Amino acid sequence: MPESSRCRARGGCDPPPPGDVVELRVHGVIGASADDILDRPHVQRVAGDSKGGFYRPRRGYGDSRGACGVVLETYRWSDLRSGAAARTLSLVLLLPFMACNVAAWMRPRAKVSGGVVWVGCRLVGLSLTALYVLSFVGVALDLLACKCMSLGSCLGGRTWLSWLGGQPVGLRMALLALVPVAAIWVLWVVGSRCGRWYENFIPPTGEPADTLLGSIGTHNATPGVVRLRSIHVATGLAVLDLSLIAALWAGRGPSLLNVLLTFCAVLTLVASVVLLCVPSVIDAVAGTSVVDGVVHALRSTAVVVTIAVIGWVAFDRSEWPAENGLPGHDVAVVLLVGTQGVLLALLGIAALVGREGSRGKLRWSGPLLFACLAVGLGVSFATEFNYRVSDYLDRDLPTPDVLPTSPVLPYKWTMFGFFVSVIGAAVAGAAMVLFTRRHRRRTADGIVARDFPEADARTARRREQVRDAIARAQFTERLRPLGVTYCCLVALSLGFTALALDELQPSVAVESLVSLPSDFVSAGTQLGSYLMALLFVGLFFGGLFAYRTTAFRRYIGTLWDLGMFWPRAAHPFAPPCYAERAVPELACRISMLVGQGKYVLVAAHSHGSILALASVLQLEPSVLSRVALLTHGSPLRRFYSTLFPAYVGSDVLSEAGRRLGWRWVNLWRDTDPIGSWIFTPGRGADDALRQRSAVDRRLRDPQDLDARGRDTVWPPMCGHQPCVTDDRYEAAVCELSERLRTG
Incomplete structure (x- = not known):
């Protein structure tokens, strides 16, 4: 069914006369008001709604063309991923799930290694859900039901909690298991x-696109998200059940x-893992009744x-030393964190085996880097949650080496590991800046000398500023060593938790292993706790003001939009994918205008x-003949093609150019740390190579x-700023408009 027949306009001004060229602007991460994007003071919405709308200049208020x-x-789509403060804050708490979900979309193009990365990321996502539940088990059952309620000093003055203190430990655990x-x-x-969240949007129907990127927003792009949700809920309940059953075995x-x-x-648990290891079953479109029945039976x-477990625990009257904490909880934390370490190693091996030529890039290490980021954030959130509750319960209790209401020992090791990871990443980042600085400056000097061959003393200072801006922009091309270093540090910090099984404190173990002073290790562990708290507070306020102030948008908007662009395929509780509305809506509007x-x-x-590329890949040939880009x-080449080779690789970019008849112009600047050229300059007489090479147009920045x-x-140096006020941008608009009109 054609796009134009399944898309409807919503109001608007009179359409332009047939044969006109409509310049449809799509903004980037930072976004802006519609009048700023169009550079016109008075605009009106002609389609869409307040979250994702199409705007034009009002007639009668100056030049509207x-x-x-x-x-x-x-x-204007920027409001699709913002909104109420409560919703934005919830996205911050779901950040580990989002990073894990993004890692799955970074799978290599190789079939076997790409499938292993896809399954591995889903298993990492399942472990994050288990860690999420285990952190609440630690607070509700270990700290409150067992440790705090066994101490009169902890219950004193807390009437909301003391009424449970005199009850049997089984009843206490059964009631607090509701948390x-x-x-x-x-x-x-x-x-x-x-x-x-986008309930006003009328989704299109019809056959999915014939490319992976073009399928985003179709009804069967990720059919397994509902099944994944049931599997994750079943796993979370199983983790809670095993924690309660451990107490039953102790009594x-x-x-x-x-x-x-x-x-x-x-x-x-085993059934959940097995189902995730068979993606053809989870993502199946045909035979869904059988698959849905199995998943529903698992959740039920x-x-x-x-x-049954909560009821059995509630009537348990056996006596066991509850003041020592929940039985087996420390072992469960170590096993879960150790499993995450094994899964990360598996992801790294699969991504390395399936790598392509990617010297100096993040292509093969992308899945591992984002999976490590997800695990690191998840462990940090769980640790900080348990320690902040513990600090509240400890109050004015004496402070021995181990407080009576302290979390299990593995969480102390994760604090020390977080400290090591942060310090190590900071040192590695500083070393990267220093070691690559000479080469980046040498390359930048060559670019400045080519652009501005006439040097004089008056412009010497300005030449240095331009050179430094170009050198800083080139740093994003050299992030792979830093990413690999961070992955190694995360793996090392996860391995630290295994020492907790021997009841070793970080200060004692590290002092005996590497001869570091115990006071230094203790200070590092405490600093790790403060850094975790600082990270959480920063994310909290960053999420609150992310899309309400330009400053916050500029710094965290890129990562946030990168994560929310991809549908939920590895973790069902990741933030919603705004592209599921933005891509088909943009394709609908283009089809309607062409119609x-x-x-x-x-x-x-x-x-x-x-967004524009994915929309173009959804258009029909009859529509594409009247479209230019x-x-x-x-960032299609520098970030997306590098990090997502299976979805935005060079073959997908070339296919989009071919479908457009190479009516595509890409403007880029050397001072831009995000945007860049897209196609490698071709050599030879081949028409396809010449057409690819003609796409990229380098803009000298600054112009003088x-x-x-x-x-x-x-x-001024424009860097990553839009080019709409640049004369060279207007020249490209005129060129493409003429090519459209003349066919």
Whole structure:
């Protein structure tokens, strides 16, 4: 079914006469108001809604047209991933899930290694859900039900908690087990509501696109998200069940019911892992009734077992030393963190085996880097959560080496590991800056000398500033060693937790192993706790103000938009994918304009270029013949093609250019740390190579070193700023418009 027949306009001004060229601008990460994007003071929405809308200049308020008489229009999508403060803050808490989800989309193009990375990222996501539940188990059952309620000094003055202090430990644990259950329920509600955040949007129907990137936004792009949600809920309940059953074994010993409940909980975990290891089953479109029935039965079984376990624990009257904490909780934390370390190693091997020629880039290490980021954030959140609750419970209690209400020892090791990771990454980053500085400056000197061959003393200072800006922009090309170093540090910090099984404190163990002073290690562990708290507070306020102030948008918007662009495939509780609305909506609008007899020039800046590319790949050939593409400050090659080779690789970029008839111009600057050229310059007489090479147009930045009587200040360096006010941008618009009109 054609796009134009399944898309509907929503209001608007009178359409331009047939044959006009519509310059449809798509903004980048930072976004702006519609009047700023169009550079016109008065605009009106002609389609869409307040979250994702299409705007044009109002008639009668000056010149409403652009270069060479094109009709100006913009698609403003920045509100799709912002909104209420509560929702934005929830995205911060889901950040580990988002990083894990992004890692799956970074899989290599090789079939075997790409499949291993896909499955490995899903297993890492499952471990993050288990860690999430285990952190609530540690607070509710270990710290509160066992340790705090066994101490009169901890219950004193806390009437909201002291009423449970005199009850049997089984009843206390059964009641407080409702806290992890509520945490799982919150995940379920958030995951279910995420798909309805864009409920005003009318999704298109029809066959999916024939490319992986072009399938984003179609009804069957990721059919397994609902099944993944049920599997993760079943796993979370199984983790809670095994934690409670451990207490039953400590009190009652091996009984028939204990063995049966243990078997059911372990079977649920094994079934969840097995299902995730068969992506053809989870992502199946055909035969969904059988698959959905199996997944539903798994979730229902986990719910029934949880009810049985909580009921059995509630009536347990056996005595065991609850003041020592929840039995087996420290072992569970070590096993889970160790499993995450093994999965990260598997991801690294699979990504390395499936790597392509990527010297100096992040291509093969992308999945490992983002998976390590997800695990590191998850462990940090769990550790900080347990220690902040512990600090609140300790109050004015004496402070021996181990407080009575301290979390289990593995969490102390994760604090020390976090300290080592932060210090190591900072040192590695500083070393990278220093070691690459000479080469980057040498390359930048060559670029400046080529652009501005006339040197004089008056412009010497400005030449240095331009050279330094180009050198800084080139640093993003040399991030692979820093990413690999961070991955190694995360793996090392995860390995530290195994020492907790021998009841070794970090200060004692490190002093005996590497002869570091115990006071230094203790200070590092405490500093690690402060750094974790600082990270959480920074993310909290960063998420609150992320899309409400330009400063926060500039620094964290790139990573945030990168993560929320990809559909939920590895973790069902990741933030919602705004591209599931933005991509098909943009494709619908283009098809509608073409259906009205217009030509469409899509002008996309920065991250908007990936939205434009995915939309172009959804268009039909009859529509594409009247479409051209203008990108500026585009990260398609520098980031997307490097990090997502299976979805935005060079073959996908070439295919998009071929479908457009190579009516594509890409403007880029050497001072831009994000955008760059897209196609490698071709050599030879081949027409395809010449067409590819003609796409990229380098803009000298700044345009001159000296005002030379034309201005009172030096010409500015634009870097990653949009090019819409540049004369060379207008020239590209005129060129593409003429190519559209003349066919």
